Amino acid sequence: MKFEYVTATNLERAWLNFELDLPLEVEPNGLPNPFYVDRPGNPVAELEQALLAPFYRLPKYFFSGHRGCGKSTELRRLAVNPDICARFWPVHFTIQDEADINNLDYRDVLLAIGGQMYRQYRAGSGRLPKQLLSELDQFRGRVEKEVTITPGRLAESEVEAKLDAFFAQAGLKLKLEPRVRTVVRQVIEEGISGLIELLNTTSAAIYERTGRWPLVLIDDLDKPDLGRACEIFYDHRGVMLQPNVAIVYTVSSPIFYSPEFEAIRDRAIFLPNVTLHLRRKPDERDAEGYCTMRTFVHKRMQPDLIAPDALEEVIHTSGGVFREMCRVMRYAIGRARVKGQPCVDLEDVQRAGSEIRNEYRRILTLEQRQLLAEVHTHNRLDQPDKLGPLMQILAALEYRNAENWCDVHPALVPLLSEERVTP
Amino acid sequence: MNATRPDEPFDERVERLKQELALALQWDRPSILLAVYASMFVRADAEAVLEVWLREQGQAVARVQVSGPDDPAADVPLVLREWPDRARTVFFVSGLRQGAPTTWNALNVRREYLVDGRIRVVFWVTEGEAAELPQRAPDFWAFRHRVVEFVEPPEVGRVAYIAGELAWEGFEERLSPEEREARIAFREELLSELPDVPETAAARAQLHYTLGSLYFFARQYEAVLRHAQAACDLAGQAGEVWLQARALNGLGNVYRALGRYEEAIAAYQRAIALDPKDAYPHNGLGNAYDELGWHEEAIAAYQQAIILDPKLAAPYNGLGHVYSELGRHEEAVAAYRRAVKLDPGNVASYVRLAGGYRHIGDANAQARYIAEARRLLQPDDDYNQACLESIAGNVGAALEHLTRVLEKVPGNREWARVDPDLAFIHDAPRFRELVGGGCGEG
DSSP states (O other): OOOHHHHHHHSHHHHHOTTTTTOOOOOOOOOOTTTOOOOOOOOHHHHHHHHHSOSSSOOOOEEEEOSSSSSSHHHHHHHOOOHHHHHEEEEEEEGGGTSSSSOHHHHHHHHHHHHHHHHHHHHOOEEEEEEEHHHHHHHHHHHHHHSSSSOSSOOOOOHHHHHHEEEEEEEHHHOOOOOHHHHHHHHHTTTTTHHHHHHHHHHHHHHHHHHHHHEEEEEEEEEESSHHHHHHIIHHHHHOOOSSSSEEEEEEEHHSGGGGGGGGGGEEEOHHHHHHHHTTTEEEEEEHHHHHHHHHHHBBBGGGOHHHHHHHHHHHTTTTTTEEEEHHHHHHHHHHHHHHHHSOOOOHHHHHHHHHHHHHTTTHHHHHHHHHHHHHHHOOOHHHHHHHHHHHHSSEEESSSSEEEEOOOOOGGHHHHTTTTOO | OOOOSSSSSHHHHHHHHHHHHHHHHHHTEEEEEEEESSHHHHHHHHEEEEEEEEHHOOEEEEEEESSTTTTTGSHHHHHHTTTTTTTGGGEEOOOTTTTHHHHHHHHHHSHHHHHHHEEEEEEEEHHHHOOOHHHSSSHHHHHHHEEEEEEEEEOOOOOOTTTTTTTTTTTTTTHHHHHHHHHHHHHHHHHHHHSSGGGGGGHHHHHHHHHHHHHHHHTTTTHHHHHHHHHHHHHHHHHHHHHHHHHHHHHHHHHHHTOOOHHHHHHHHHHHHOOOOOOHHOOOOHHHHHTTTTTHOOOOHHHHHHHHOTTTTTTHHHHHHHHTTTOOOOHHHHHHHHHHHHHOOOHHHHHHEEEEEHHHHHHHHHHHHHHHHHHOTTOOOHHHHHHHHHTTTHHHHHHHHHHHHHHHHHHGGGHHHHHHGGGGGGTTTHHHEEEHHHHHHO
């Protein structure tokens, strides 16, 4: 069943529209997805500007943000942005299609970049120079000397066909077959500069033929665990920045906040949550933030399906995190449906908040509650080693306006006084 | 965390799971539900209600129990994605901690399989697993669609029928209710009169321990927990290591009776650490492992109990039960024969021995032990009566007793489903009506 992005006129449909991880694909005509909501001071605009600025070396950026903040959606939009497309030839993909993220290595990422550039260019009926094809075929030959990627025999003259088959199969084999993974990595390791050179030449060839530089947008690189991400982005940072290709890597928020990331932070863009109040002024609502979240709801369901006071409560409880907004809405819709109501009322939302609170009650230690109580009082973004895990589970939420600050997930605030915690 | 009664009724919480699944089925979308439980019995009740409803919706239920980190099922998302006919299947997954770290890693890294594959799954997690999940698999946790808690203790009177002997060793279970009440009242009064000073610690520990046993047989588990814990603490203060270990063993027994296996196993292990030569906690561990379906661990625990006390019948009964479950009926018969010899008054051993002989096709021995069991069996012991009639081939009578048991204690449906002594009535449609689907795909 294909998903239709239509505004709900009843709660059953609304439940569907608030699915937590609904991908917001851009419309075929390039228009934004009907459910897409732009955010105030969208930092993606900053990324767009950075990519469009004059450069000596093709830019590399790191795109980060907390869970559920809309990174994938923004990356999709970037890939079809007309200004970006005028200058770059976008190659957008998820690393999950190319490698096993449970066992990801920097060499897998480089090969994925090369493979996707080749395949997407070929898919658009592009033809690469003969010499480059010959060099790519030599690389293929080095790999296939050790391990078979493309079963069956192709005539000697069919270099493109061989390469098409090779790059079509390589990702799948790397993902599923550990032996292939080991051998391919070994071949790459032995000639890493050769692979980088091939990436650079392919990039230049595409530029030469299209007048646009390839811009590789890799989604889901924030999914591997911290150890693997460190191995890729710290230990092999130099190699990852080397290809003469414009690249946007997604990175997880723990990586973004780690001290080692300091050196490349000027190349990083962070997608924050929507600010709902000013720092240390929890009662002063950020009207723009509330408006954004209200629009988010109204794009997905008709306004008469939720009482006005309930909507304000949903926004407050969401903490300005889009995924949390969906969660609260779904819980509240469930409550309303059980009662046979045609719309969501304030009590449904309050019960949804209790449900979320219960989920965290068993998780948070006394020490963490104490830290959250402090955070709620001063809104300071410090003690990253202790706050990191709390941000990871969205118990603490980060905001950015004039400065960076954080607060406790609004649903959890009543928990902080349960254990007689004193800040 | 102690099991507490939530303010929302059981039925409403099950309804929430149903509603999430109903909408996911209606729209053909994924559903990732977490059901947190403290007692295996309460979980069994919730599963049973949900399963009946899912069948009415035309859905099959497939249970995926992870048994260890090397178990292929530990890669839960991959297993579910590859499952044939997953569009018509709702999965009940459990054993996440047993499969750690593979389960945590797989869930974290391959969580999108669940969403992309539009998989509908209920993860049955203990309170410990629920607390660990966000730390060990934070990305997966962020994907959860709904969390519903079933952390209340089971109804009074819920107790496992298998391998339950020696639940509180050294005490008589079959006291009349009046006699038990009197004994409890007397000891409670005595306890209240003893001053809270160090020199009374050992005496109070003993009283608490005895009260724990009396309440255990009265099925008043909250009181048992309170007294067993007090006995344990006071015995520790008084330096009575043996009593402290026994109190921990008692705690293990009550946690097991409540289906809180993680806590039961921890209590038995603490008892073993304090008194490594005591056979009872090993037997208790064996029972807990057996009830969890961890057969190899159960066999090892029972064998250790036998090494420590070869005259104890209970571990032989336990061993017999595990072997029966594994289809190793010759070994089961040998174990039950030993149990009968060591404890000739235990009717359950005769019933099981008769069942073992039926499985290996020795009709004479089967008849002999059926007769012996009939002689000893109490008329109101419906569960053992059901087993005995099943073994004897009296399907109607077996089902009649089983119906009575399940009316009184619906949660025993799970046990009935897997009990080898009831295997002889599995084909009866009424049996399936009573206990629901099989253990694998339902």
